[in-house]
Every structure is written in C-alpha cells, then in structure tokens.
Amino acid sequence: MKSCVLIKQVPDGDSPVVIADDQVSLKSAGISWTTNETDSYALEEALLLKEAHGGEVVVCTIGKDSALQVVKDALAKGADRGIFITDPQFDHLDSYGKAAIFAQVLKAENFDLIFSGLQSDNSSNAQTGLILAEFLGTAHATMVIGTEWVDDSKIKVNRELEAGWFRWTELDFPASLTIQSGINKPRYASLRGIMLMKKKPITTITSGDLKMDEIPTLSRIKKLYIPRKTKETVFISGSPEEIVTQLTDKLENEIKVL
Amino acid sequence: MHEFKYAYPAYFYLVALAALLYFFYNLRKLWAASAGKPDPAVKINIGEFFINGLTFGIFQRRVFSRRFAYPALMHFLLAWGFFILFFATTVDFFVARGWFADFLPQLDTPWFASLNDTAGLMLIAGLLLALYRRMFSKPEKLPHDLFSGRGNFLGDSGIILFLLLLALGGFFAEAARLAVYQPPAVEYSWIGYPLSALFPVSSWRQFELILWWFHALSALLFIALLPLTKMFHILAALVNVALTNRQLRGRLRPMFVSRLMEDPEADLENISLGVSRSREFRRKQLLDAIACTECARCTTVCPANTTGKPLSPMKIMTDIREHLYAGQFGNGEQKDLVGATITETELWSCTTCGACMAECPVLNEHVPAIVDMRRYLVLSEGKPPEQASESLEKTLSTGNPWGLPKSNRLKWATDAGLDIPVFSEKKKADVLYWVGCAGAYDPLNQQVAVSMIRIFEAAGVDYAVLGTEESCTGDSARRLGEEYLFETMALQNIDTLNRYEFEVIVTPCPHCFNTLKNEYPAFDGNYRVMHHSEFISELISAGKLSPDKTLSGRVTYHDACYLGRHNQIYSAPRNVLGKLLKTEGGFTELPRHHADSFCCGAGGGNMWHDIEAGSRMNVNRIEEVMHSGADTVATACSFCLIMLDDALKIKGQEDTLKVLYIAQVVADSLPASRK
Ligand code: SF4
Ligand code: SF4
Numbered sequence: 001m002k003s004c005v006l007i008k009q010v011p012d013g014d015s016p017v018v019i020a021d022d023q024v025s026l027k028s029a030g031i032s033w034t035t036n037e038t039d040s041y042a043l044e045e046a047l048l049l050k051e052a053h054g055g056e057v058v059v060c061t062i063g064k065d066s067a068l069q070v071v072k073d074a075l076a077k078g079a080d081r082g083i084f085i086t087d088p089q090f091d092h093l094d095s096y097g098k099a100a101i102f103a104q105v106l107k108a109e110n111f112d113l114i115f116s117g118l119q120s121d122n123s124s125n126a127q128t129g130l131i132l133a134e135f136l137g138t139a140h141a142t143m144v145i146g147t148e149w150v151d152d153s154k155i156k157v158n159r160e161l162e163a164g165w166f167r168w169t170e171l172d173f174p175a176s177l178t179i180q181s182g183i184n185k186p187r188y189a190s191l192r193g194i195m196l197m198k199k200k201p202i203t204t205i206t207s208g209d210l211k212m213d214e215i216p217t218l219s220r221i222k223k224l225y226i227p228r229k230t231k232e233t234v235f236i237s238g239s240p241e242e243i244v245t246q247l248t249d250k251l252e253n254e255i256k257v258l
Numbered sequence: 259m260h261e262f263k264y265a266y267p268a269y270f271y272l273v274a275l276a277a278l279l280y281f282f283y284n285l286r287k288l289w290a291a292s293a294g295k296p297d298p299a300v301k302i303n304i305g306e307f308f309i310n311g312l313t314f315g316i317f318q319r320r321v322f323s324r325r326f327a328y329p330a331l332m333h334f335l336l337a338w339g340f341f342i343l344f345f346a347t348t349v350d351f352f353v354a355r356g357w358f359a360d361f362l363p364q365l366d367t368p369w370f371a372s373l374n375d376t377a378g379l380m381l382i383a384g385l386l387l388a389l390y391r392r393m394f395s396k397p398e399k400l401p402h403d404l405f406s407g408r409g410n411f412l413g414d415s416g417i418i419l420f421l422l423l424l425a426l427g428g429f430f431a432e433a434a435r436l437a438v439y440q441p442p443a444v445e446y447s448w449i450g451y452p453l454s455a456l457f458p459v460s461s462w463r464q465f466e467l468i469l470w471w472f473h474a475l476s477a478l479l480f481i482a483l484l485p486l487t488k489m490f491h492i493l494a495a496l497v498n499v500a501l502t503n504r505q506l507r508g509r510l511r512p513m514f515v516s517r518l519m520e521d522p523e524a525d526l527e528n529i530s531l532g533v534s535r536s537r538e539f540r541r542k543q544l545l546d547a548i549a550c551t552e553c554a555r556c557t558t559v560c561p562a563n564t565t566g567k568p569l570s571p572m573k574i575m576t577d578i579r580e581h582l583y584a585g586q587f588g589n590g591e592q593k594d595l596v597g598a599t600i601t602e603t604e605l606w607s608c609t610t611c612g613a614c615m616a617e618c619p620v621l622n623e624h625v626p627a628i629v630d631m632r633r634y635l636v637l638s639e640g641k642p643p644e645q646a647s648e649s650l651e652k653t654l655s656t657g658n659p660w661g662l663p664k665s666n667r668l669k670w671a672t673d674a675g676l677d678i679p680v681f682s683e684k685k686k687a688d689v690l691y692w693v694g695c696a697g698a699y700d701p702l703n704q705q706v707a708v709s710m711i712r713i714f715e716a717a718g719v720d721y722a723v724l725g726t727e728e729s730c731t732g733d734s735a736r737r738l739g740e741e742y743l744f745e746t747m748a749l750q751n752i753d754t755l756n757r758y759e760f761e762v763i764v765t766p767c768p769h770c771f772n773t774l775k776n777e778y779p780a781f782d783g784n785y786r787v788m789h790h791s792e793f794i795s796e797l798i799s800a801g802k803l804s805p806d807k808t809l810s811g812r813v814t815y816h817d818a819c820y821l822g823r824h825n826q827i828y829s830a831p832r833n834v835l836g837k838l839l840k841t842e843g844g845f846t847e848l849p850r851h852h853a854d855s856f857c858c859g860a861g862g863g864n865m866w867h868d869i870e871a872g873s874r875m876n877v878n879r880i881e882e883v884m885h886s887g888a889d890t891v892a893t894a895c896s897f898c899l900i901m902l903d904d905a906l907k908i909k910g911q912e913d914t915l916k917v918l919y920i921a922q923v924v925a926d927s928l929p930a931s932r933k
Binding site for chain 2: 012014015018029030032034036077185187188189190191192193194195196198199
C-alpha cells in the first residue's frame with residue numbers, strides 16, 4: 001500500500017496573534033510553529049497501517065521555508081520520503097488552490113490512500129482533502145475516527161457523524177481520508193528516527209516545476225482582524241404582532257440573515 | 259612452635275586446593291562486569307581507591323545508618339566477627355605450616371585466645387539477629403526466601419544457617435582441642451574453655467578428630483561456595499566501593515548527541531541509544547549490580563515504592579545482574595531487559611530523588627542506571643510517558659515545558675509592574691538572575707520571582723535577567739531520558755550565557771541550579787552558580803539585607819532532593835529561616851529531614867505525568883508536615899512549591915497550613931518602605 005499524508009505547518013495554539021501590516025497575515029515574531037494537530041493523527045494512522053501491512057508513506061506539504069520542519073518531523077517519526085512544495089506565490093492560497101497543486105504533484109504517484117487532518121488549526125476550512133479527491137477522481141471520507149484494513153484494494157473507515165453517531169463505510173482504493181483527532185496516539189520522534197531522517201529523500205517543488213499556468217483560487221482573505229467582543233442588547237416591546245414585525249425587519253435589514 | 263601443631267593430613271591440602279580453585283573459578287562473576295562498555299570518565303585514582311575501599315568497604319561507613327540501626331548492629335557483629343576469625347584462621351594455617359613464625363602471634367596467648375572467642379560470639383550474635391529478621395520479624399521489603407532466591411545459592415536464610423553451623427562447629431572443635439591438649443592460656447578462651455568443661459575429656463578425645471574435620475570441611479565448603487551465595491557481596495562490594503568515583507556518583511553521564519550526529523563515521527543504523535540490555539551499561543554500572551547485597555535499604559526509603567508504585571530500586575539492580583549472568587554464563591543470548599523484566603512503568607515511576615543512592619551501603623548508582631534505560635525508551639523507541647511527550651515537544655518549540663509563548667517569558671514582571679534590567683540591553687551585571695520556567699510561567703512561582711526582585715532591589719544588588727533569551731535548562735527532559743532535547747537546550751543556553759558578562763548565576767530553583775552548576779560544564783558552560791538560599795544567606799550575613807519582621811508560629815522546612823541529597827545544601831535555607839524566626843524554638847524539623855527527606859513527587863520529569871498506581875507522594879509528605887505541628891512549611895524548590903500546595907488543597911488544609919518559598923519569607927520580612 002502506498003499512502004501520502006498531507007501535513008500543514010501552523011502556529012502553535014499558545015502563540016501570540018498579532019496581525020501583520022499587510023492585514024492578511026500574522027506577524028511571525030513570537031510565533032512557534034508546529035505540525036497541525038489532526039495532521040499528526042493522520043500521519044500516525046498511515047504509519048500504523050504501513051507497519052501492519054507494509055508499503056510506503058510519503059509526506060507532502062505546501063508552505064514557507066520553515067515548513068520543511070514538519071516534513072522532517074514526519075520523516076523522523078517514520079515516513080519514508082518527503083515532498084516539499086514551496087514558493088512565495090503559494091503563501092496565501094485557499095484550500096481549492098492548494099488542492100489543485102497537490103493534485104498536480106501527487107497524480108503521477110498513484111497513491112492508494114491520501115491522509116490529511118480533518119482541518120487545519122489556523123484556517124479551519126476542512127476542505128483540502130475533499131477537493132483533492134475530486135480533482136483526482138477518488139473516493140473520500142471525512143471525520144475518520146477509525147480504520148480497518150480489508151485487503152490490498154479497499155479499507156473500512158469509521159466516520160464520526162453528529163450527536164455521537166458513527167458509521168462504518170468501505171472505500172475502494174484510491175481514496176482520500178480526512179482524519180479526526182483521537183483516532184490514535186501520535187508517536188514521539190525518537191533520536192534514532194531523527195538520525196535516520198537525515199538520510200531520507202525530500203523532493204522540493206517550486207512553481208517552475210508545476211505545469212500550471214495559473215493556480216485556481218476561489219476565495220481570498222481581504223482583511224484579518226481580531227474579533228471585537230461587544231454586546232448589544234436591544235429590547236423589543238409592544239404587542240406580539242409589533243414585536244414580530246420589528247424582529248423580522250431587524251433580521252432582514254440590520255443583521256441580514258433572512 | 260608449640261606441641262599442639264596438627265599434622266594436617268595431605269588430603270586436607272588437596273581438598274583446600276580444590277575449594278580454592280572452585281572459589282577462583284566463580285570469581286568470573288566479578289569478571290562478568292567486563293562485558294559492559296568502558297567508561298571514559300572513570301579514571302582510577304589509587305588514593306581514592308584505598309580510601310574508599312577502607313572507608314566504605316572494610317569499615318562499611320554506609321552500613322551505619324540512622325534509619326537502619328538494627329541491621330547496622332547486626333552487620334557490625336557479623337562482619338567484624340567474620341573478619342577477625344578470617345584473620346585468626348589464616349594465622350592458624352600459617353602457624354600450622356610453620357610459615358612466618360617470627361612475625362605471627364602464638365596461638366595460645368591470652369589475647370589471641372580471648373579475641374577469637376569474642377569474634378566467634380559476635381559472629382553468632384550477628385547471625386542470630388540476621389536470622390530473626392528473615393524468619394520472624396520479616397521487614398516488608400527485605401527478601402526473606404529461605405533457601406533459594408534470585409540466583410543466590412542457599413538463598414537468604416540458608417547461607418546464614420550454614421554460617422551458624424560453621425561458627426558453632428568452630429567452638430566445638432576448639433573445645434575439643436582445649437580439653438584434649440590443655441594448651442597454655444586455656445582459660446582465656448572464655449567460651450571454648452567452659453564449653454570443654456561440659457563433657458568429660460574422654461568424650462572430647464573420642465570426637466576430637468571428627469569435630470576438627472567437620473569444621474575444616476565446612477569452612478572449605480564455605481570458601482568454595484562463597485561466590486555463589488549472597489556472601490559474594492563481601493568481595494563484590496569491596497571492589498565496587500573501591501572503584502567508585504564519588505565526585506561523579508549519581509550524576510548522569512552526557513551522551514554528546516550533537517557530536518554523534520555530526521560525526522560522518524557514526525553508524526547511525528546500528529548505534530545503541532540508551533540501554534536495553536545489560537551489556538550496554540558501563541562496566542562500573544554492571545559491577546554495581548553484581549555488588550548489590552539485597553539489603554533492600556534502597557527500596558525501603560524509595561518514595562515511589564513507599565507510595566505503592568511498581569518500582570523497587572533493588573529489583574532494578576538484581577534484574578540487571580540476572581540479565582548479565584544469564585547472558586554471560588547461560589547460552590550467551592541476550593534478550594531485552596527493558597520492557598521484559600523491567601517494565602516501562604517501573605522506570606517512569608522514579609522521581610530521581612536519590613534516596614536510594616544516599617542509603618545504599620555499597621554506593622550503587624540507581625538513578626543513572628534508570629535514566630539510561632529511559633534513554634533507550636525515548637531515544638531509541640520514541641516512547642516517553644504519554645502525558646509527558648507533549649511537554650517535551652513544547653519544550654523544544656517554546657523553550658518551556660508548560661508550552662506557553664516564549665514572548666511571555668517576562669510577563670510576570672510586567673504584570674507585577676516591575677521594569678527589570680535585561681542582559682540584551684545591559685550586557686553586564688554582577689548577578690545573572692536565572693528565573694527558570696516555573697518562575698516565569700507558574701502563578702505560584704511567579705510570586706517567588708517577584709520576591710527575588712524585591713530582595714535584589716533591597717540589597718542593592720547589580721542584577722539582570724535573560725528575559726526572552728532564557729530557555730528551559732532541560733532538567734526534566736534529561737531525566738525523562740530525552741538527552742537530545744536536553745543537549746539542544748543546554749547548548750542554546752550556554753551560547754546565550756557566554757555572550758554576557760556576570761559574576762554569578764543566582765537561581766531559586768534547585769533543578770535549574772543543579773543543571774547549570776553540575777551538568778553544563780560537560781558542554782563547556784562553566785559558571786559560578788548559587789542557589790538563592792545561599793545567596794540570601796550571604797546577603798544577610800554581610801548586613802546587606804536587614805529583615806525587620808520576624809516569622810511567627812511554628813516553621814518547618816522541606817528539603818528538596820536536588821538541593822539536599824544531590825547538592826548537599828542543607829544549612830543555607832535553615833540559616834535564612836533561623837535569622838527570621840522570632841523564637842529559638844520556632845523551628846521544627848520534620849521526621850524525615852536532610853538526606854532522609856521525602857520527595858514531593860515531581861522530580862525526574864514526574865512533574866509532567868502521573869503514575870496511576872498507588873498514592874500521591876506530595877500528600878504523604880504534607881501529612882508528615884501536618885503531624886509536625888508546624889503552621890508554615892518553607893521550601894526552596896519550584897516543583898516542591900507546586901506539589902506541596904496541591905497537596906494542601908487535596909487535604910483541605912489551605913487555612914491551617916502555609917507553603918512558602920524561602921525567597922517569599924525573606925521578601926515579606928523586609929521593611930515595607932524599601933518596596
Ligand atoms: S531515585 Fe528515588 S524514586 Fe528513584 S528509585 Fe531511587 S529512591 Fe526510588
Ligand atoms: S542496591 Fe544497595 S541499598 Fe539496594 S539492595 Fe542493593 S545494596 Fe542494598
């Protein structure tokens with residue numbers, strides 16, 4: 001079985017959030033970077049399957065120079081090789097754009113399974129793994145909280161539904177799985193692993209290596225801001241009819257949700 | 259030469275030779291230690307070799323422990339009775355041969371006769387005391403297998419019974435000789451002579467030869483079997499204590515991971531990181547295991563064992579030994595030790611408190627052995643305790659095990675409205691105040707940090723801090739076996755420290771203190787380091803601090819492992835408290851104090867994970883404080899402060915008992931006008 005794990009470098013949860021002057025990114029000073037939490041679970045799941053049933057685990061990320069570290073960390077934990085996609089042009093891509101790049105890079109590899117974290121801790125879109133499946137035309141399952149090996153051509157996964165419900169589904173390879181945290185216990189990188197990591201291959205890919213004229217993107221961050229915590233309470237009084245009229249008016253014209 | 263010389267028959271010498279050969283053959287058990295790795299840090303110093311051998315081997319200084327009075331008396335009687343008789347028998351043998359006649363005492367002089375009998379009685383008394391412990395009083399932790407046990411021939415009691423037979427046989431053989439030959443000074447054999455009077459001379463004459471042979475053969479059998487029994491410790495312990503480097507004892511040995519990683523020659527695929535098999539220990543560590551007498555003192559004082567955790571430092575030693583012997587004398591195959599006979603939970607239960615090492619009569623080093631096996635788990639297997647792995651990862655990414663932002667490292671000061679000097683601006687100061695992660699991030703210890711500033715200011719000390727340039731010293735990481743992370747932290751901190759000029763590093767935390775003082779020199783970080791209690795004690799003595807309020811109520815002090823046992827600092831914090839106390843009698847010692855202190859439970863990285871089994875060490879300790887009648891317990895360790903405060907809350911004693919840091923007590927006693 002050949003699998004790929006998509007990993008993203010994100011700011012550590014306790015890092016100070018200071019918006020940069022460009023208004024669309026964060027100031028990097030003071031931020032400690034780390035591997036996105038659910039991606040660690042995705043990596044662990046891929047490694048466990050490899051250890052039990054053989055095969056290869058490739059890790060892949062798109063990010064700035066510093067993001068090479070998450071590839072190295074994954075290799076130290078036991079992944080076999082890395083693909084590091086980096087280019088200043090890719091810095092502010094949305095999930096769609098990233099999925100398009102991943103699709104371009106990973107297509108030729110013919111992975112049986114592509115693992116990714118359910119969502120990233122910084123942008124929380126929960127999209128990339130799904131859109132990638134669409135680009136590659138493979139099966140996909142989200143919120144995977146358990147896997148069960150069937151044979152060399154399929155896998156059973158347990159998906160977390162709403163309200164404490166779960167559902168087992170069988171998927172044919174190739175498939176893209178987005179992994180929920182808690183599915184396993186991510187391992188600690190041993191020094192032996194770190195030493196062996198130094199000999200594992202990492203391929204670096206930049207925009208020049210991609211045969212893409214333009215990177216598609218559907219959304220763009222206009223402005224980042226720290227949400228202001230305000231509370232405004234308006235009391236609506238009158239007869240029930242008057243209240244309903246006033247309320248619908250507010251919902252329609254002020255809050256614009258209707 | 260007197261007339262009672264025995265004409266030993268020639269086959270006596272044959273039997274003696276056979277016994278000796280077998281004895282020497284089994285000395286290979288000592289030689290088994292050579293299977294280990296050489297220890298480049300150990301240099302044999304002849305002076306130390308003899309001093310240690312005499313002090314801890316022949317005179318057995320560590321056997322005489324306050325907490326083990328009964329076994330100390332027992333061992334004294336047994337050992338000295340044995341030594342004297344050994345000397346006497348050797349003399350006897352030579353005299354019988356007519357060797358060295360000019361230098362040796364005559365056998366039947368009053369002093370030699372009475373000394374011999376006294377020694378025999380001492381031996382018997384010691385043996386009876388030992389037997390009573392093993393068969394009747396049975397202290398819980400002491401092994402009391404009767405005739406077998408952990409690879410020792412004749413077990414724990416069997417060999418004692420054998421020695422008893424030997425000693426009693428000796429008296430009977432002597433009585434027979436006295437009765438039959440009536441040598442001069444016979445009345446000075448004050449046990450043998452009365453014994454000889456019990457039976458008519460004719461009976462003695464009849465049995466004399468049999469008794470002699472019985473005693474001679476049992477003595478030879480004892481010699482032959484000695485290396486196979488528990489009594490092997492007589493030799494092994496002597497060699498072990500003589501070879502101990504007491505300066506390095508208990509200190510963790512650096513692995514120099516970064517050098518290893520840069521070494522192009524290193525065979526990374528097959529390198530052994532940490533220890534999982536006995537052969538991977540250093541030779542001296544194996545000798546420790548071989549020398550273990552199974553006295554169980556280590557296990558008796560071990561806080562992990564006391565609170566019901568699955569750890570016995572004695573078992574660690576004997577497991578290593580059995581593994582070694584199985585490999586060396588068995589089929590040669592070495593199975594894993596870690597994860598098999600020694601479980602991961604056993605290893606993680608240790609707080610590295612050092613109580614075991616402080617008590618061990620043969621100077622064993624349990625902590626480095628335990629950490630070596632932890633290194634294997636973490637560095638080779640990537641298996642730190644589950645809860646601790648997050649704080650290890652955080653230490654790497656944020657520079658502190660709490661995982662709080664590096665940029666907030668001075669927030670405690672700004673929050674307290676303090677504007678304190680930092681080295682990045684000041685470059686030079688007399689004192690480098692090492693705040694430590696606890697001082698920077700833990701709410702309780704932040705108060706200590708603020709107290710330190712008040713003290714520096716009041717005494718007019720020229721100080722500065724590293725601020726955001728300070729990182730965790732790596733103490734917990736190192737003790738959790740994460741040597742790579744420790745080294746990363748150490749090298750980074752040393753690099754920072756070397757950029758600035760200062761006279762002395764002062765830190766409130768014994769863990770930072772120990773690491774900076776004792777562990778950074780191996781990485782070329784050589785600094786003068788003082789614990790804050792020493793520094794404050796000096797300030798007060800020099801008249802630079804004049805506390806004007808006194809401490810009321812009854813105060814006691816909890817010795818921190820890394821200040822006391824690991825660094826021998828006992829008096830400085832007591833001096834400081836003494837200066838602040840209103841009354842002489844205001845200070846109470848806890849029952850377990852100084853080197854006998856009981857760990858709070860947080861050392862060895864155990865701050866960052868819990869062992870499910872058993873009860874809590876901090877609660878055990880706070881109960882002791884509660885019984886002492888003190889209303890304030892002073893401490894001088896960041897972790898102890900957190901643990902004891904937690905225990906107070908668990909016991910619901912927040913209103914009746916206070917836990918205070920030495921620095922806080924001092925700062926509170928300063929005149930208010932000086933801030
Ligand atoms: S260091 Fe302390 S906790 Fe560890 S084995 Fe020794 S006595 Fe027990
Ligand atoms: S290690 Fe030391 S203290 Fe522990 S049982 Fe052995 S000899 Fe006794």
